[in-house]
Amino acid sequence: DIQMTQSPSTLSASVGDRVTITCRASQSISSWLAWYQQKPGKAPKLLIYKTSSLESGVPSRFSGSGSGTDFTLTISSLQPDDFATYYCQQYNGYSRTFGQGTKVEIK
Amino acid sequence: QVQLQESGPGLVKPSETLSLTCAVSGYSISSGYYWGWIRQPPGKGLEWIATIHHSGTTYYTRSLKNRVTISIDTSKNQFSLNLNSVTAADTAVYFCVRHKTGDEYNPFDSWGQGTLVTVFS
Numbered sequence: 001d002i003q004m005t006q007s008p009s010t011l012s013a014s015v016g017d018r019v020t021i022t023c024r025a026s027q028s029i030s031s032w033l034a035w036y037q038q039k040p041g042k043a044p045k046l047l048i049y050k051t052s053s054l055e056s057g058v059p060s061r062f063s064g065s066g067s068g069t070d071f072t073l074t075i076s077s078l079q080p081d082d083f084a085t086y087y088c089q090q091y092n093g094y095s096r097t098f099g100q101g102t103k104v105e106i107k
Numbered sequence: 108q109v110q111l112q113e114s115g116p117g118l119v120k121p122s123e124t125l126s127l128t129c130a131v132s133g134y135s136i137s138s139g140y141y142w143g144w145i146r147q148p149p150g151k152g153l154e155w156i157a158t159i160h161h162s163g164t165t166y167y168t169r170s171l172k173n174r175v176t177i178s179i180d181t182s183k184n185q186f187s188l189n190l191n192s193v194t195a196a197d198t199a200v201y202f203c204v205r206h207k208t209g210d211e212y213n214p215f216d217s218w219g220q221g222t223l224v225t226v227f228s
Contacts, residue, residue: 001169034214036153043202043218044153055216087153091212095168098153 002026002090006099012107019075021102023088028068032092035064035073038101039084047086048073078104109134111203111219119197119226125190129203129219130183137161137181141206144177144188145215146199149223154199158211159186166211193226200224 003026013019023033031051036044046055048064051071061076075082083106088099115127129142136142143158143166157177158166165177171190179186190197200223204215 032212036214043221044215045218046207046214046216049207049214089153089214091214094166096155096212096214098155100152 001095002029002093002097004088004090004097004099006086006088006102008102009100010103010105012105013078014107015078015080017078017107019078019082019104021073021086021088021104023066023071023073023099025069025071025090025092029090029092031067032090033064033066033071034089034091035062036087036089037082037084038087044087075104109205109217111205111217113201113203113219113222115201115222115224117223117225119193119224121194121226121228122192125188125193125197125201125224125226127188127201127203127222127224128185129187130185131205132184135181136179136184136186140208141211141213142179142186143204143206143215145202145204145218146197147202147221148196148199156190156201157188158206160211164211195226198224198226 005024035048038044052064085103110132112130144156159177176189200221202221203219205217207213207216
């Protein structure tokens, strides 16, 4: 199975900061990468699919980039509602696999 | 807007079978899409378990393939998960999901609220 590795595991930031989370695949997944946001006790929410396509209703401060094995999620100006855990997920291989998550905390 | 709601026992004994159902509202599952299950052990990450199409075609994660069955009941507009021979490692929040329009590989754009299943003797 394709392994997904996110970094960092935890990120401390302030409102207004530009935040970048990286996700690395153990083999090329082309552009078949999604990002989710999860808040405590809630289901994940799809933010971005196919590396850079914004899901309907998701604020434009979220963006994604990358290809092959290296991908990034960027939040251009962190808002109070953005403190959460973020997961990447590949959907190139048979087994759709997730990264271990990046928790964005208040600095 | 589609809504998904999981139901099933919150406690299961070791070696028994975990059975969950996902009721779908706001959309007829016989009309299309792929539907699935994902789980999340407490404090840990997400694991895709299985996917099914209204036609009955199924897909399973390799690590659980020998223990898991996903099924669909279009007459009740619901789909189900059975996981047998459970151990404490199967303790998790189980989410039912819908794949984004397209094929079975697409990411998950709709989620149930999740239900915690604890394997405990």
